[in-house]
Amino acid sequence: MTDTPWRGKLYFRDDIMEIREKIKQIRQEKKMSREDFHQSLMDIFGENAVTPNTIWRIESGLTDAR
Numbered sequence: 001m002t003d004t005p006w007r008g009k010l011y012f013r014d015d016i017m018e019i020r021e022k023i024k025q026i027r028q029e030k031k032m033s034r035e036d037f038h039q040s041l042m043d044i045f046g047e048n049a050v051t052p053n054t055i056w057r058i059e060s061g062l063t064d065a066r
Contacts, residue, residue: 018059 001031027037034052041049050058 020061023055024059 023037026032027034032040034055036051037055038052054063
């Protein structure tokens with residue numbers, strides 16, 4: 001792994017995967033809709049969870065995850 005700043009990236013093993021790719025991969029593996037994924041985030045983060053529209057924008061690369 002390198003010492004580069006996170007900048008919207010997660011480190012998995014020796015690979016660097018963008019958050020948007022990881023979200024999409026998780027949703028596909030678990031066969032979850034954006035609304036289902038949003039509900040899972042609500043269970044964890046409560047009212048601070050991102051909305052389904054924001055999930056769509058992150059997956060599409062329109063918005064950087066913060």
